[in-house]
Amino acid sequence: MRGLRKYLTPFAPDQSGAESVLYELGGVVVILDAGGCAGNICGFDEPRWSETRSAVFSAGLRDMDAVMGRDRLLVKKITDCVTKIDAKFVAIIGTPVPAVIGTDLQAVKRMLEKQIDLPVVTVATDGMHLCDRGVTLAYQALLKEMDVRGFRDIGGAQERMPDKLSGAEQAAARMDCGAEKTAARMDCGAEKTVAGMDCGAEKAAARMDCGAEKTAEGIAGAATSGTCDCRRVGVFGVTPLDLPDSGSAGIIREALRSEGYEKVILYGSGAALEDYADAGRNTINIAASVDGIAAVKFLQKKFGTPCQIRFPGAENLLPGAEKGAERFLIVHGQVLGNSLRESILGNSLRKAVLRDEPEAQVTVASWFGMDDEIRQPQDAFLKEEDDFIELVAKIQPDVIIGDQVMRRMIPGYPGKFIHLPQFSVSGKREAGMQL
Amino acid sequence: MGMGIAKGYTVEELHNLGPGSVPSEFVTSTHLVYNSPAALAFNSPGAEGFGVKRAGLAIPGSIMLIVSPGCCGRNTSDITRIKGYEDRFFYLEISETDLVTARHLKMIPQAVEEIIEVCREKPSLVMICITCVDALLGTDMERVARKAEERVHIPVRPCYMYALTREGRRPPMVAVRQSLYSLLPEQKRKASSVNLLGFFAPVDPQSELFDILRSVGVKNIRQISTCIDIDEFYRMGEANFNLVLNPEARDAADDLRKRLKIPSIELTRFYGTDRIARQYRALFGALGIRPSGRASEERQTRVDDGVNSFETIWNSAPVRYEAEESFRRLKEEYQGLIFSVGEVVNGNPFELALSLIEYGFAVKEIFANPAPEYAYYIRQLAERSPKTMVYSNMEPTMIYYDLDGDGERTGHEKIDDMRYVSTSEAADEKTVAEGRRPARIHVTLGKDAAYYHPDAVHVTWASDEQPWGYVGVRKLAEAIEAAVKAAITVLKASIDGKKEAGAEKTAALEKTAAPETSDRRTDP
Numbered sequence: 024m025r026g027l028r029k030y031l032t033p034f035a036p037d038q039s040g041a042e043s044v045l046y047e048l049g050g051v052v053v054i055l056d057a058g059g060c061a062g063n064i065c066g067f068d069e070p071r072w073s074e075t076r077s078a079v080f081s082a083g084l085r086d087m088d089a090v091m092g093r094d095r096l097l098v099k100k101i102t103d104c105v106t107k108i109d110a111k112f113v114a115i116i117g118t119p120v121p122a123v124i125g126t127d128l129q130a131v132k133r134m135l136e137k138q139i140d141l142p143v144v145t146v147a148t149d150g151m152h153l154c155d156r157g158v159t160l161a162y163q164a165l166l167k168e169m170d171v172r173g174f175r176d177i178g179g180a181q182e183r184m185p186d187k188l189s190g191a192e193q194a195a196a197r198m199d200c201g202a203e204k205t206a207a208r209m210d211c212g213a214e215k216t217v218a219g220m221d222c223g224a225e226k227a228a229a230r231m232d233c234g235a236e237k238t239a240e241g242i243a244g245a246a247t248s249g250t251c252d253c254r255r256v257g258v259f260g261v262t263p264l265d266l267p268d269s270g271s272a273g274i275i276r277e278a279l280r281s282e283g284y285e286k287v288i289l290y291g292s293g294a295a296l297e298d299y300a301d302a303g304r305n306t307i308n309i310a311a312s313v314d315g316i317a318a319v320k321f322l323q324k325k326f327g328t329p330c331q332i333r334f335p336g337a338e339n340l341l342p343g344a345e346k347g348a349e350r351f352l353i354v355h356g357q358v359l360g361n362s363l364r365e366s367i368l369g370n371s372l373r374k375a376v377l378r379d380e381p382e383a384q385v386t387v388a389s390w391f392g393m394d395d396e397i398r399q400p401q402d403a404f405l406k407e408e409d410d411f412i413e414l415v416a417k418i419q420p421d422v423i424i425g426d427q428v429m430r431r432m433i434p435g436y437p438g439k440f441i442h443l444p445q446f447s448v449s450g451k452r453e454a455g456m457q458l
Numbered sequence: 459m460g461m462g463i464a465k466g467y468t469v470e471e472l473h474n475l476g477p478g479s480v481p482s483e484f485v486t487s488t489h490l491v492y493n494s495p496a497a498l499a500f501n502s503p504g505a506e507g508f509g510v511k512r513a514g515l516a517i518p519g520s521i522m523l524i525v526s527p528g529c530c531g532r533n534t535s536d537i538t539r540i541k542g543y544e545d546r547f548f549y550l551e552i553s554e555t556d557l558v559t560a561r562h563l564k565m566i567p568q569a570v571e572e573i574i575e576v577c578r579e580k581p582s583l584v585m586i587c588i589t590c591v592d593a594l595l596g597t598d599m600e601r602v603a604r605k606a607e608e609r610v611h612i613p614v615r616p617c618y619m620y621a622l623t624r625e626g627r628r629p630p631m632v633a634v635r636q637s638l639y640s641l642l643p644e645q646k647r648k649a650s651s652v653n654l655l656g657f658f659a660p661v662d663p664q665s666e667l668f669d670i671l672r673s674v675g676v677k678n679i680r681q682i683s684t685c686i687d688i689d690e691f692y693r694m695g696e697a698n699f700n701l702v703l704n705p706e707a708r709d710a711a712d713d714l715r716k717r718l719k720i721p722s723i724e725l726t727r728f729y730g731t732d733r734i735a736r737q738y739r740a741l742f743g744a745l746g747i748r749p750s751g752r753a754s755e756e757r758q759t760r761v762d763d764g765v766n767s768f769e770t771i772w773n774s775a776p777v778r779y780e781a782e783e784s785f786r787r788l789k790e791e792y793q794g795l796i797f798s799v800g801e802v803v804n805g806n807p808f809e810l811a812l813s814l815i816e817y818g819f820a821v822k823e824i825f826a827n828p829a830p831e832y833a834y835y836i837r838q839l840a841e842r843s844p845k846t847m848v849y850s851n852m853e854p855t856m857i858y859y860d861l862d863g864d865g866e867r868t869g870h871e872k873i874d875d876m877r878y879v880s881t882s883e884a885a886d887e888k889t890v891a892e893g894r895r896p897a898r899i900h901v902t903l904g905k906d907a908a909y910y911h912p913d914a915v916h917v918t919w920a921s922d923e924q925p926w927g928y929v930g931v932r933k934l935a936e937a938i939e940a941a942v943k944a945a946i947t948v949l950k951a952s953i954d955g956k957k958e959a960g961a962e963k964t965a966a967l968e969k970t971a972a973p974e975t976s977d978r979r980t981d982p
Contacts, residue, residue, distance in 0.1 A: 024550075024565065024569055025565075026549075026556075026562070026565070027565075027572060028550075029548055029572070029573060032531065032532070032535040032538065032547070032549070033528035033529070033530075033531040033534075036529035036532060037529075039529070051490075053490060056621070057590055057620075057621035057622040057624065058491060058493075058621045059530065059589070059590070059619065060530075060621075061491070062498060062533075063529060063532050063533045065493040065498060066493070066495075066498040067532060067533040073495050076857055078857055080490035080491055080493070080854060081490065081491040081493055082490060082491075083487060083489070083490060083491040084622060085487055085622055085623075085624075085625060086594075086622040086623050089594055089622060090594075100488070100489055100490050101490065103489060103490075104490045104854045108854055108855070118529065119530075119589075119590060120590050120594065120622065122554070123557060123594050123595070124594060149527070150529035151527040151529075151551075151552070151553055151554055151557075153528070449535065450532065450533070450534075450536070451535060
């Protein structure tokens with residue numbers, strides 16, 4: 024039956040995804056709810072809540088507030104709050120209640136902006152979609168606000184980004200923070216013919232999965248940003264809800280450092296608001312989850328920064344493929360799934376797998392959004408529990424890689440199940456991965 | 459108000475303002491709500507403890523279908539880890555289209571049928587839990603539940619996890635009790651049966667409350683949490699009267715009075731022994747039993763002559779003596795204890811704080827909202843300990859509450875602090891003068907207070923099993939004593955360990971130094 028969950032608990036909702044992007048950015052984050060949603064977010068979906076403080080509040084809506092549409096009371100509460108709390112911005116995150124009563128978040132934003140001297144971003148989540156949508160919307164809201172106000176105005180950075188220039192011009196402008204173009208290139212490694220190559224731009228080009236060719240602006244951006252911050256990589260789609268477990272951020276960071284990047288910025292896991300303001304200085308951006316794709320594409324368009332879609336270090340999440348296995352099913356985020364597929368079929372294991380099983384096939388399935396551009400024909404989007412049960416029955420995989428909570432749905436499954444945690448699905452935190 | 463300060467009030471200030479002028483910091487509908495880790499245990503209808511979800515499954519063998527947007531059921535996986543709740547939750551996630559067309563309501567009977575099919579045993583009851591969105595839509599879930607009931611032939615009842623109505627006339631935890639007790643059928647009343655209403659976990663079976671009830675001839679004392687099956691639960695309908703131990707069960711008791719003609723008496727949980735005694739006196743009065751030492755009158759009032767006689771239970775009862783004695787011992791041993799009292803405790807934090815002060819201890823702060831009905835406690839506190847601070851866990855500035863540590867006090871000082879009335883007041887004043895709060899809370903009561911004082915001794919005092927009466931007082935004193943003793947043992951071990959480490963270090967240094975000396979000696 025559509026929507027009926029007999030085996031799995033509900034997945035992390037969009038409002039949790041939005042909050043996970045905004046959590047560490049120093050704003051007043053208001054969950055527009057009665058208290059239950061904020062309790063769910065802070066007390067359950069947000070692992071950082073008990074470790075680091077963040078000004079995440081519930082709007083504390085009451086039935087009559089909702090019935091009467093008391094937006095002024097909401098504005099007053101927020102206004103009062105920002106007089107007491109030191110904040111860089113205000114974010115309002117939607118939940119089912121404002122969705123049902125049709126709260127005009129843009130109007131609330133305008134009302135607030137008239138009363139407080141802080142940027143206001145709104146995220147129209149409704150608790151009825153999944154966390155990936157919330158992550159996407161929060162990135163978009165934040166980047167859009169920065170685009171409108173000027174990237175450097177919001178993050179507190181000293182310099183103002185010339186926002187009316189083209190990508191190439193901006194890239195050139197960014198060069199001013201160093202010295203002259205040539206000199207800067209020299210600084211970055213005179214022996215290299217192309218500065219961008221030094222910072223992985225060539226590698227990036229080879230791995231570009233975005234579907235778009237590098238534009239002239241993009242190339243210029245890569246090269247020139249290399250002169251400015253030649254080994255700076257931004258990774259989107261890496262909130263705690265996107266990642267398999269608490270160690271995954273470290274795996275990504277380590278993998279990118281081993282690729283030669285000196286500064287790795289994980290947007291959603293440690294990045295500050297200033298890092299968003301400085302996003303134009305990134306040499307390259309990577310979407311490690313589907314929910315980060317829109318952000319990296321936006322930055323590509325805005326600054327010409329090249330982008331990739333991959334999960335760095337994915338191979339380290341999978342110590343070995345099952346020898347003799349012919350059919351694999353990976354159920355996780357699509358980007359991680361793809362990178363794992365690449366790891367199974369494309370690295371040193373490939374020979375071993377293909378020698379024994381030349382017909383080896385890897386299917387990637389996901390409960391979360393899938394991007395058509397990086398999807399292979401056999402891949403599957405899962406919505407209902409029955410979708411998963413039917414997929415397993417159809418492809419009869421020798422190995423399933425995914426969160427072990429899914430085993431409950433296939434009690435008679437005879438193959439090997441490799442547990443790869445996915446908190447957004449299971450709601451269970453792992454002390455460490457059990458592979 | 460400046461930035462960076464958690465806003466609180468002294469009890470003296472609150473008393474001077476009066477019960478009609480509770481500051482806005484304590485009125486949650488007037489400000490944004492801070493879900494600090496301290497507040498999470500209660501500030502979410504389904505967060506921890508017995509929220510609506512767990513309470514809704516109080517009847518043995520029942521299951522729950524949560525019909526809501528996915529976000530409402532998200533944290534339920536935490537509850538499914540608790541023994542006895544593993545396979546009892548199911549979900550029907552609703553979409554925007556469902557909400558607009560209300561088509562999800564038509565799906566519920568079929569969903570109920572499907573979840574019953576996957577249960578290993580046929581459930582005794584299906585609870586349908588709905589949330590804020592249906593509150594706004596005005597869904598008639600009673601009607602939908604009846605439809606489902608017709609289809610599956612077992613009771614189906616709605617329960618409402620309406621966070622929106624938390625401060626309304628019928629908050630979720632009140633409504634869930636009404637929903638559960640609405641199942642009780644009309645039965646022939648039995649004079650020897652009594653129900654304890656209010657909690658979803660049992661009252662401590664050692665509490666004198668059971669002896670008191672037995673002493674007046676009650677044979678069957680039933681609580682929802684101790685019913686072994688739904689049939690026993692149904693027998694709660696035969697009670698002579700209900701004892702309401704938690705005001706959240708007041709409406710349910712009122713329903714039972716109207717529907718089944720079962721009267722009720724409300725009792726309050728106290729930690730002050732005088733207050734407990736007065737309440738028992740009032741209880742006996744309500745039951746028509748007059749306190750008296752004369753055996754003839756006792757017989758008139760149908761009281762047993764045995765060990766649990768009316769006389770032994772009255773004020774001079776050994777249980778009262780034990781309770782007071784346990785606090786006397788605690789005070790004797792650790793006279794310098796300073797408490798921080800939270801609201802995530804089995805008790806009213808203001809009454810609990812007042813009791814601790816009455817037993818001779820200091821209470822530096824209370825984390826709770828002072829409702830007008832607590833005016834008596836506020837007045838008493840203002841008279842006895844006017845500088846005790848009161849903070850609201852949910853007020854936004856609590857983000858700035860200084861999570862203190864133990865400062866620079868040594869292990870010895872910490873132990874001395876707890877044992878004796880502190881001699882470090884001057885040091886504290888200096889700390890305050892320097893703009894820091896004195897880090898001298900020794901014992902926290904409640905998980906929320908523990909959050910604010912991570913280095914203090916923590917007594918959670920929020921077990922599912924409910925402490926009650928004199929026995930509850932004694933057990934509280936014992937719990938504090940045990941926790942302090944354990945902390946002191948750890949501190950002593952740490953001091954000894956440091957001494958040993960110091961000795962080892964010295965020995966190692968000597969050892970390292972020795973060859974040099976030896977070398978020098980052999981040097982020509």
